[in-house]
Amino acid sequence: MYTIDQQKLPQSGETLAQYIYRLRTDAKLSQQKLAEKAGIHLQSLGKLERGKTSRINQTTKTGLATALSIPTEYLDAVCYGLPVSLIETPKFCPNCWTPGEEPDPAWTLHRAKYCLICGSSLRSTCSNCGQSLASFTHKFCPHCGSSYKQLTVTKKR
Numbered sequence: 001m002y003t004i005d006q007q008k009l010p011q012s013g014e015t016l017a018q019y020i021y022r023l024r025t026d027a028k029l030s031q032q033k034l035a036e037k038a039g040i041h042l043q044s045l046g047k048l049e050r051g052k053t054s055r056i057n058q059t060t061k062t063g064l065a066t067a068l069s070i071p072t073e074y075l076d077a078v079c080y081g082l083p084v085s086l087i088e089t090p091k092f093c094p095n096c097w098t099p100g101e102e103p104d105p106a107w108t109l110h111r112a113k114y115c116l117i118c119g120s121s122l123r124s125t126c127s128n129c130g131q132s133l134a135s136f137t138h139k140f141c142p143h144c145g146s147s148y149k150q151l152t153v154t155k156k157r
C-alpha cells in the first residue's frame with residue numbers, strides 16, 4: 001500500500017491555472033517568489049495563473065515542477081487532461097540521489113525501472129516503512145523519520 005501526497009495531485013477537472021495557483025498558495029509563495037524559484041518570468045507565471053496559457057514549454061514545466069516539488073508528470077496530466085491514475089509516483093535511484101535535491105528527470109519517466117546512470121532499481125518508497133516519497137525536498141521520511149540517505153546506501157547485488 002502506498003499513498004501519494006494527495007494535496008499535490010491535480011484534482012479532476014482542475015485547470016493548469018487553478019492547479020498552479022493552488023500549489024503556489026499552499027506553499028505560501030508569492031507569484032514573484034515562485035517565478036524566481038522556477039526561473040521563469042513573473043509575467044509568464046501571471047499569464048499561466050490567469051489561464052492565458054494552457055501549454056507550457058519544457059523549461060517552464062521543469063522549473064515549476066522543481067519549485068513546487070512535484071513530478072513534471074503532474075503538470076503534464078493537467079495540461080493534457082490525463083486521469084490522475086495514470087500518474088506514477090516519483091521515483092529515485094537509491095544510489096545516485098542526494099535526498100533534498102532535485103532527482104534526475106530520467107528516474108521519473110513513465111516505465112523507467114532502473115537508473116540510467118548506475119543500473120540500480122528505482123524506488124518510490126521509504127525502505128523502512130514503505131510509505132511513498134512525498135517530496136524530493138524531504139531528507140527524512142515524514143512517516144517514520146528515517147533519513148532517506150541512510151536507507152538508500154544498502155545495495156543489493
Ligand SMILES: [Zn+2]
Binds near residue numbers: 093096118120
Ligand atoms: Zn543510479
Ligand SMILES: [Zn+2]
Binds near residue numbers: 130131144145146
Ligand atoms: Zn519511512
